[in-house]
Amino acid sequence: MSITSDSEPKARHSVGQSMKRKEDPRLIQGRGRFLDDIVLPNMLHLAIVHSPYAHARIVKIDKSAALAVPGVKAVLTGEDLTAAGLAWIPTFHGYDKQMVLAVGKVLYQYQEVAGVVATSREIANDAAELVVVEYEQLDPIVDPFVARRDGNILRDDRENKTNHIYHWEVGKRAEADAALASSEVKVKQRIYFQRCHPAPLEPCGAIADMNGASGRLTLYLTSQAPHAHRTVVSLVTGIPEDKIHVISPDIGGGFGNKVPVYAGYVVSAVGSVVLGVPVKWVETRTENLTTTGFARDYHMDVEIGASKAGKLTALKVTTVADHGAFDAAADPTKYPAGMFGVVTGSYDFPVAFTELDAYFTNKAPGGIAYRCSFRVTEASYAIERGMDLLAGELKMDPAELRSLNFLKKEQFPYQSPLGFEYDSGDYETTLRKALDRIGYTDLRREQAERRQRGELMGIGLSTFTEVVGAGPGRLFDIMGIKMFDSAEIRIHPTGSGIVRTGTRHQGQGHETTWAQIVAEELGLDPQNLRVEEGDTDTAPYGLGTYASRSTPVAGAALVKAAQRIRERARKVAAHLLEAAEDDIDWIDYKFQVKGVPGKTIGMKEIAFAAYTNPGPGNEPGLEATYYYDPPNMTFPHGAYVAVVDVDRATGATKVRRFVAIDDCGTVINPMIVEGQIHGGLTEGFAIAFMQEITFDENGNHLNPNFTDYLLPTSLETPAWETGNTVTPSPHHPIGAKGVGESPNVGSPAAFVNAVMDALAPLGIKHIDMPLTREKVWRAIRDSGA
């Protein structure tokens, strides 16, 4: 092997390229491996029996008819789990506990009551219908404002006899109240962010395989956080962590739904331990929508003060949160309301205060981060709606009001009044770009003309700031485990390699993006860098993929690990180039002897030498691991503009155009980033116009399937116009900030603001999402216009 390399690494400038995805060939040929595709020898199937009532005492469970069905191997109830010490498990952050299978009473409709394990899915389902459960109905509470009165205590298992879960606050209450009282202009609005569900197309599932001989439990899980799940399983069951192997195979979408631990996971594990064979559980769509992690359900009172000229003076947001039957909200331990403190958004508030009280109700537990960095979506929606309400009150253009109050480029790093240090941002540039792109001035002119004719056309803005990348270990943990992430890189002798991280993608394209990051640092071909995630036996420990944390945290770990590889390689290069290590530079993706441009060597050659001729005293091989604890969160931002036409007669809304300008810092793969934005905008659109989980007064779930829980199809989904600005994060090694959630966080307000702008001539100020045709029609009718 020659010591000077003339090979042109294809990977040159790998970051920033729209490289086609490496995961696609298997997925487009039906050769992915999703959980339900996995079949193990002698595998049994679990079906779950659910409660028909939202609140009821369990009088008796009769298993006998189910057990008599040929093929049924076991029927498990809460009592059986009590014997195993597994009837209750701690919730996500450990502040509460939740039932796996109901003991004593059920607290929400569809709650898991029993599990039937049988030789086929069909037999298990048939037998599940034969489990006879006798209930005594109790009064349900479905409204957190009723729960607040404590007339009827739902959780009699808890020491504190109250439906109140916790109070949380941040900021200066007295100062905010005083500033609001003395503000020249004030707006106040109750804004409800409805309960919705992420509904990834692949439902949740598990296969538990306890090997009685080795004592090792293998768990295939639809898991966005396989290591965290391994630790939780160990803590809950007492099985040593080395005897637990979690494998998270290809995941068909997660969006936060696949972060928590669900009853089916635990019951299949118990089933496998008891029966000694693998047990599979795959939920139905109904089970997915009724029992696994819902999102949002925040009732927010938003108050904003300003001067007559539109300068902001104060913000106060008071929230009542509906957590359902258990406090299973997926938020970091010290942040029970997640990152809701980012509610001051992109604006320079001199003072702010926010408080939140959470309550139990007879609904499914959850409160997961649905394409959201822990309650940022609720916060962004509150402030961005609030700004439009204020603009209306001031009779000021909403773009102008935003501009006037934006944090300026020079103000970063910016200490927000609610405790965050924003890393970087350039809000004005992003907004200008969005307004230019959509032709804002012309649209306002067109709107004025249409209004003359009585037509309802609206333009809605959202200039949001997100906070993602949880997070610095000093602040963020889940059950005590710091929210760092990790990367391991092994370069093989022939210059290809394997890259592993503690994250687990669900469609975000890590297999491509990670390869690009490493290729960029090492000058190798990304096509030959295999990315592997999701296997706790091989991947380094990490907290998983959600809350847009993968690129900010694991992405940074990859850069650092690659740089470690480079430092080891530099020693080998020094040996091969016969120069002192200090005289070796990394230039143009190659090592070069200082001042001797002809004397270079590439990483591929170094890799071979690392295994064949590393040089005296140099450690052979070429591998590195890095655990990255981020110094801060990252703060992506964006400016979105929606144009919506509303039909006066029917209340139908039509999104005519939507421009999204995002700033997620350095872009690694523009094609993938754009795809993430398309997807997030579509979910934001769905939330604004369609998605809501509703209950009747008895706690009956009213949309437990896709015929009632409406998701947008290709037909109603608007065409998205995207663009970006680049304000790198100063503390991320390559300046990347994360993007998957921005569009879902930022867009609902843009849609709603557009519809409200259209309805403004009728005197309508606010309608809660989803803005269905019926709701809009009713509002128009009630306006008397």
Added chain:
Amino acid sequence: MKVALTVNGTAFERDVEPRMLLAYFLREELGLTGTHVGCDTSSCGCCVVLFDGERAVKSCTMFAVMADGHEITTVEGLAQGGKLHPLQQAFWDCHGLQCGFCTPGMMLTSVAFLKKNPHPSEGEIREALSGNLCRCTGYQNIVKAVQQAAGELAAEPVAEPVAVS
């Protein structure tokens, strides 16, 4: 109950419960797990296969025995002679998939659609795909992929893949 059918050009004969859905027959009896199941109300389209080379059907909405004597094409049968079908290529080129769970159904729906309408408008494509949900892509790149494939299929009709018995 006996069922004899052709899947991706290969003849199969099995004895199945009459209530077995075609989707589970393909997945569990034949091990063709590219056909996915995403709902229980015939809403999502993850399970779409090609029926007799012509019609896109939701295989969760048909009993296996109803396919007796018919030809089924699944995602595993799309590539021919080691070459991706133009739709597969287009989904890859246009970033028409993210998690990939909806993708087989999307592609098979598109195969049937482009046979009927080889030169569709964007609106027609959106209408044709409206029985298939995708939670990841926002459909825009899927539409682009179908447009690209339509162009290619129209240019070289030989590339049309139909399961041949």
